[in-house]
Amino acid sequence: MEEIKLFCPATIANVSCGFDVLGLCLTQPGDEMIIRKSSTPGIQITKIGGHNLPLATEKNVAGVAGLALLNNLKELKAGFEIEIYKHIKPGSGIGSSAASAAGAVFGINQLLGEPFSTKDLIPFAMQGELLASGALHADNVAPALLGGFTLVRSYEPLDVIKLPVPDQLMATVIHPQLEVKTADARSVLKHSVSLKSAITQWGNLGGLISALYTSDYNLLARCLHDEIIEPLRSVLIPGFDEVKKTALAHGALGSGISGSGPSIFALSKDKETAQKIASAMAEVYQKFEVDYDIHVSKINGDGIKIL
Amino acid sequence: MEEIKLFCPATIANVSCGFDVLGLCLTQPGDEMIIRKSSTPGIQITKIGGHNLPLATEKNVAGVAGLALLNNLKELKAGFEIEIYKHIKPGSGIGSSAASAAGAVFGINQLLGEPFSTKDLIPFAMQGELLASGALHADNVAPALLGGFTLVRSYEPLDVIKLPVPDQLMATVIHPQLEVKTADARSVLKHSVSLKSAITQWGNLGGLISALYTSDYNLLARCLHDEIIEPLRSVLIPGFDEVKKTALAHGALGSGISGSGPSIFALSKDKETAQKIASAMAEVYQKFEVDYDIHVSKINGDGIKIL
Incomplete structure (x- = not known):
């Protein structure tokens, strides 16, 4: 070759x-x-x-x-x-x-x-x-x-x-054309977290891993929370709270910051819901007159593909 | 009835x-x-x-x-x-x-x-x-x-x-007859932990849950660490470090404090290893002239049993 x-x-x-x-x-x-x-x-x-x-x-x-x-x-x-x-x-x-x-x-x-x-x-x-x-x-x-x-x-x-990946799992990602500087995304992080929040986080991560193995979408939804990083970083993304709220109102299992932002993701359990979430997320940034890209995607179980 | x-x-x-x-x-x-x-x-x-x-x-x-x-x-x-x-x-x-x-x-x-x-x-x-x-x-x-x-x-x-529980998983537990006051076990805990340690802990917990679903004993062994609580509480249990070291040297997948102590557990992947670990743990407390109880047990997948 x-x-x-x-x-x-x-x-x-x-x-x-x-x-x-x-x-x-x-x-x-x-x-x-x-x-x-x-x-x-x-x-x-x-x-x-x-x-x-x-x-x-x-x-x-x-x-x-x-x-x-x-x-x-x-x-x-x-x-x-x-x-x-x-x-x-x-x-x-x-x-x-x-x-x-x-x-x-x-x-x-x-x-x-x-x-x-x-x-x-x-x-x-x-x-x-x-x-x-x-x-x-x-x-x-x-x-x-x-x-x-x-x-x-x-x-x-x-x-x-x-x-493993539950079969029906879909992601919706909106990328508002706003700049979040990596340095800012880092500087808002704190060096220490409360033991109580850390325990909540490892309980949720443990539950999420279990949900992936059992394709338990309800459990997945209960686990998709982050009370440590998201509250700090989301303030750097105008519209985040409204986009997340909208995604959840339209059936998302959970929603959060993709990487260090500014993209915001939502997970859902079928394509129709993922597309509804996309339209609803888009409306938020239309209202704010912020340009955006939007993607609706299955979870890719294979990674890089040879064409 | x-x-x-x-x-x-x-x-x-x-x-x-x-x-x-x-x-x-x-x-x-x-x-x-x-x-x-x-x-x-x-x-x-x-x-x-x-x-x-x-x-x-x-x-x-x-x-x-x-x-x-x-x-x-x-x-x-x-x-x-x-x-x-x-x-x-x-x-x-x-x-x-x-x-x-x-x-x-x-x-x-x-x-x-x-x-x-x-x-x-x-x-x-x-x-x-x-x-x-x-x-x-x-x-x-x-x-x-x-x-x-x-x-x-x-x-x-x-x-x-x-x-789920991997089929072969065994526990060895030694209970040195020492008193650890619950109040002491609590008072040594800190209210906050470093973000770095918290991330290590949730990575390990996530890996441990994956290991339980896949019966991956090697992964289980890599995940059985606690850099947050164990270093604080283990000082209340005389002999802890030596018992743990001995358990690992005799083939334990991992070893740590059971609950808030003073019992110390070790997990292993077969009965023979679990019994070797029991003998080795016992020798430590014999040397220190501390009385102990010791238990070698399969993991109990069913819980309370009607006799």
Whole structure:
């Protein structure tokens, strides 16, 4: 195989009670990437469509992630060209950088005859996240690579668990075209939490994991709460409270901030409900005269797809 | 049915990363209770064998729990006599009061023709716990009533989830005859925890729940950690660090404080290992010349049993 074309999906990190540990993979939106072998060792980003992102390998998340993989195979003098067609807007909070980083390492691994398992690719993709956000996090690249829901149990050592997905589960995501600076999203966090809130959170996360294994949508709904991070970060997203309230009023199992925002997600148990929620969420930002993108998607159990 | 005889098992609350939410049920030790209908309305504790506990209904956890059930059925003028044969030592940290409280409400419910589901009995049993410890907690009475592992997701409203148990899972519990005052076990807790530790804890709890559904013993072992409560409470239990270290060295998947102590538990994946761990734990307290009881038990998937 000389060339591979990939669909690299968007992802939702945190998912209410799963701050810093949970993530899930969407069926859409997603980027397309073409990766081909090259006679020049290393990585060249030859084309980026859709958004204005750096072509220099060391400044591009796909480039940096791909180099991390190649550097792990030192004896190999392989080279690759990467074309990226972005459909996930950078800064939207649904894993735009993760899609590129995960796509690069997934595609290169395929072209090399799979020297690594998909799980082994996560640390390489995390190098792309480090470039994008300044933090080595896996809660978007893990679901992009593995699909479904993923739990990052630990970073030292890295321990990622793939969780099952209830069949009917749908996500609605609205991306209001507002900027939330990552630095702001971080600075509002507190270094300590009350033991009482922490217990509530781990009770909810435990219940959520049980709900995924048993396809118990009612339990899932009872668990989709976050009383630690959401109250702090949601103030950075104008309209958040109204969007969330509207989503719940239209049948959402739960609703919260996607990653560090500004996108807001809602989960529901059928497509019709997911679309109703989309219309209702859209009305909120129409009223505020804020532009938005909206996505209705099944949960993607497979992750990155070869086209 | 005029009379019922029950086996009321011991339980382990908290289970490392599950502080205040997780509990599990043991096959042994356990109390025996005989409950019979009486022409005198209300509850009479007619006999307590094994340990010196109050016979006055309002001062006895079984009495108080039973009354809570009867008070919920106000039109009914039923009466019951309860005999309790204690084999679980009060103050051991393996749910002695929970066994009595859960047994009382389970037995009375049976004799009344099951007006309540087993889950509905939990709040009544919790009244016994309130008498015993001053706190309305369910992490022992829930596994005693339901069996297996239970997750108390929330108290307001009460939401208890029964979790599956891997087939081979065994528990070893050592009860050193040392007193840990509940007030001390509480006073060492801090009101706040670092966000970092809380995230570690909910990652571990999420992984543990996944491990129970998938019978993944290796994952279970990776998750059986508690960096929040155990470091604070274990200093109240002389020998804790050595017992834990010894249990792990002899093949335990994990080891920690049972409830608020002084009992120390270890989980393992077969009976032979569980017995080796028991011998090794026992040697520690023999060396310190501290008396102890030791129990090797399968996880009890069924809870209270009718004899």
